[in-house]
Amino acid sequence: MSVEKAQSWLYAEEYCLEPARMAQAREQASELGIEPVSVATGNFLATLAAMPCVKNIAEIGTGTGVSGLYLLSSADDTVLTTIDLESEAQTHARDHFAATGIRSGRYRVIHGRSADILPRLAASSYDLVFVDGDPLEAAGDVVEAIRILRSGGVLVLAHALYNDRVADPARRDDITVALRNLGKDLAGHEELRASLIPLGDGLIVAVKH
Helix, strand or coil, rough: HHHHHHHHHHHHHHHCCCCHHHHHHHHHHHCCCCCCCCCCHHHHHHHHHCCCCCCEEEEEEECCCCCHHHCCCCCCCCCCEEEEEEEHHHHHHHHHHHHCCCCHEEEEEEECCCCHHHHHHCCCCEEEEEEEECCHHHHHHHHHHHHHHEEEEEEEEEEECCCCCCCCCCCCCCHHHHHHHHHHHHHHCCEEEEECCCCCCCCEEEEEE
């Protein structure tokens, strides 16, 4: 990789500044050992959520609310359903949502495993689904995400490059292999049009036909 390419990637990551509330949520995530989305990724999510067609959003992986804050920041009428197994982190997320002035009716924080919760969500009812949970459960989360997405809805998968391991065929640990295989499956999925974006830890963005 050329020096210029590396500089361009760094420039893209630093293109936008992070609001103070997101930065506070990010600091708490670090204290809890949670890796939130990068600032550039957060801004990209906010851009997607700003599209007029996006009203109902589902998120797997609440964390301390970093990505949720970005997803809710672009419009006053979007509604977020966010799922996580870590109750302490979700408490921080609720605090950040409230402190930002986001109405409680605009978010639903559900505690539990995505594998248990997602099947209960209605089919074809979400405009955007962000998958950022346990990488080893991502394949199952994506199956459910496609089910609950409406036609024309957008699926976003986090950690698609997984610390730059996915692109290296010599890397054969369980998480890397799982995410590599999932990326290939999404690229060839008959219901989706997918692209891999090297932003943050990598994103696969797909539109459901």
